[in-house]
Amino acid sequence: MTRPVVGIIGNRGLVNDRYPVHEGGQMNSCAVSHVAGCIPLLIPADPEFLSIEELMEVCDGFLLTGGRPNVHPEEYGEIETDKHGTFDRARDAITLPLVRACVERGQPFFGICRGFQEVNVAMGGTLHPEIRELPGRMNHRMPPEGTLEEAFALRHKVILQPGGRFAALFGAEEVVTNTLHGQGIATPGERIVIEGRAEDGTPEAIYVKDAPGFTLSVQWHPEWNAEDDPVSRPLFHAFGDAVRQWAAAKAV
Template sequence: MVRPKVGIIGNSYLMNDQYPTHAGGTMNSDAVANVSGCLPLLIPTDPRYVSVEELLESFDGFLLTGGRPNVHPEEYGEDPTEAHGDFDRARDAITLPLVRACVERGQPFLGICRGFQEVNVALGGTLYPEIRDLPGRSNHRMPPDGTIEEKFALRHPVTLTEGGLFHQLFGATEVMTNTLHGQGIKTAGARIVIDGQAQDGTPEAIYVKDAPGFTLAVQWHPEYRAGEDPVSRPLFEAFGTAARSWLAGVRPAPCSSRPEAAGVGSEALPRAPRYL
């Protein structure tokens, strides 16, 4: 059986601080291959090498990954500051129009961390440069020390909208997640539905209202041990279902208020959700 092809958004990286590469985390490929059931292919996210049109015709879905560089604030009408950190304008040039095209076509994508922020910016939203500097907000950044297990440990609850897409997907209105981000949503973009929040009010789960396809995105990193985690697993399974539908030529009708329109059906609900 031919697996759906999922394009994994790559990040620019210097190997040994010298050799330019496009890199992708192994955890992303593992989640796409072994939980979504799709063929993971890394995209060199740079308009010198690929075009949005080529990507749309070549893949059945897209994983908008996390990454250390942030979306450039000029993309949402603000000036860059030191607090905004590093940038990757080549990735911006591909992912932002790619998100808009996928929303229009109904082509599935799953956004993670920076990918979550890209979805918001692509639809006209803005970002805070540093969540932890805001009054009443927690530090959502990765712990500076410790093992991978400690860095990706579950650190805070996310409250989901009663009856919303994520509630129906996870089978719970509160779930525990990791947290490894500095920036976050300031104003939601047009049609962006904030469907889950951390205890301090930081948006953590979104989708695009009335989009015909799968447009879910989360601020945390569900790719970590996705096959073992009762919250991550149904998210990647539902994404895989949406990608298989696209490969089969099934094009969903606009109505994302129903969970099945976003690739979230009863068959994707977890058997043992991670309740608080």
């Protein structure tokens, strides 16, 4: 039996600072294939090449990955500044309406880092451009130097809502995660439920209230070491189960 397909929303980049590519981290594909048990399909997130309707027919679920470009502040009613960093407006044009369409249809998606922020913005929320500048907040950004192992090392606790979806999934009300982001949720979007926060209060785990499908999203990077990490593995297992359920229902 063919495995269901997860569309991995990638980013635009340059090879050798000159050749344009659509790209996605190999660890995302590894987590989708080896842990979620689905076929990973890298999506060129650009409305020039595909439509939301086509994507939703081809794919059974979606992984909204992290990436260096940020959601453009115009998408949540603010003016661009230097603090907002770089952007990928083509990805914005795909992911934001895709999230809303999936919420309405019940098609599963899993948001990671930028994807977590996209889910909040898609539902009407706003973002802080630099959370490390807020009083009492820690620096959640990737360390500027070191190996990948050091960059993705576990760095802070996430405190989960007792009895919530994430606590049930992990079998714990507190977990330890990596952290590699500069922006964060300022105002939660409509129907966004924050179930996990870092020790400094930064939102880290959310879902969309009353959505008929899987909408769990996290601010950290569970794709790193997903096969062995006790926090990452259940997230991708649950996502894979939701995608299989969607695919089976579609086949009837």
